Amino acid sequence: MATTDSSLVIETLNGDREAFGMLVERYERQIFNLAFRICGDYEDAMDVTQTVFVKAFERLRTFDPSRKFFSWLYRMGVNESLNQVKRQSRIVRVEFDPPSRSPGPEQQVIREQADGLVQSALRRLGEDYRVVIILRHFVDLSYSQIADVLAIPEKTVKSRLYSARQRMKELLTEAGL
Amino acid sequence: MRIDEPYIRLMNEEIDGVISEENARKLAAFVMSDPEARRYYEDLRETVRALGEAGEVEPPPELRERIFDAVYGQSGGQTVQPVAAEHSFWRSFVPAFAAGVAAGLIIFAAIRPLTDRSPKEPGYEATIGAVEGGGGAAERFDAYGVKGSVLPVFERGSITVTMSMASDTEASILFDLGDGVSFESIRSNEGADYQMEVDGKSLLLVHGGDAEFIIRFRSADTPALDLRIFAGGKTVAAMRLSTGG
Secondary structure (H helix, E strand, O other): OOOOHHHHHHHHHOOOHHHHHHHHHHHHHHHHHHHHHHHOOHHHHHHHHHHHHHHHHHOHHHOOOOOOHHHHHHHHHHHHHHHHHHHHOOOOOOOOOOOEOOOOHHHHHHHHHHHHHHHHHHHHOOHHHHHHHHHHHOOOOOHHHHHHHHOOOHHHHHHHHHHHHHHHHHHHHHOOO | OOOOHHHHHHHHHHHHOOOOHHHHHHHHHHHHHOHHHHHHHHHHHHHHHHHHHOOOEOOOOOHHHHHHHHHHHHHHHHHHHHHHHHOHHHHHHHHHHHHHHHHHHHHHHHHHHHHHHOOOOOOOEEEEEEOEOOOOOOEEEEEOOEEEEEEEEEEOOEEEEEEEEEEEEEEEEEEEEOOOOEEEEEEEOOOOEEEOOOOOOEEEEEEEEEEEEEEEEEOOOOOEEEEEEEEOOEEEEEEEEEEOO
């Protein structure tokens, strides 16, 4: 039976580094992808991911065990990513092509093109829309999980997500996808 | 033409897989009957498909290590650093000592022929004679940024050399052991003892900073030690330690 997040949190608080390592292993990829999609920058995503786990470790004693650990962590990921975007908003950066899982050369090219268009469209979305799209489609959270992460009613999640998809549809159509 | 909000909601619920059977039937009928609604629905599905195809980005392999360094580097530092700071010289000296002696013996092989031939700028040369059982005065040296004192005490079967040193730079302390003399131990002013074996006829310590230490040797009936201290390739002091003066 898989070890629960709660028991790993307790073991981490008791000084078990391996337990913290398991939490990192379990959520590193999701937090990194969340940060990458919000920030749109590979290096920023690395910094954000590191910061999130460091802050999580530092604040672990303040974690309310009645809440879900991933919600707590993703919320930090969202906030930290948005802060990073604000910090970097006036800095012009050279785009970096991130390494992704690629099945073959042709599919790779198609996917990279699509990925670029999606990322551009995401960047043009408002903050609220962008976050909800990312949580739903890149982190694969349900309505209720998104509501928990963002601390908003599920009804708001739905309306925000549907409007965000509508806006994404327009932006991608404009881009020729 | 506008599409009614309730149908847009149903389209999204269908895409997310949370639509009820009844509503799914209702949506299918609506989409089949309205070409514009069908086009909208297909575009929406295409958008979601594009989001799904954007793919997952691979985090760099070193990220996990970076996280661990950041987390445990911080907490580890809180416990380790103050300890090291409290015992600034000797804590750092101990591991350096063993490495220094090993390296020093190699350096010694290289520098001894030169210094033996002609030390260019000898700082202090003396022969220290100590009364057996102690009671002698310490000899002082001060040259090339290294200063301190040496006090040998000869007892039956042993020589104890108490040294005080303050140096701005790294200094090498070299004992040439005479016949019948062997190294026994070194003890710092903080009370820690360090035992070591010395190969051949010499002991070399690499020193930096301020410290007092006591070095003990086993000795034969007529003991004598040659001590030389070097800094920056120059001889700070050279002295013979022997009984009887």
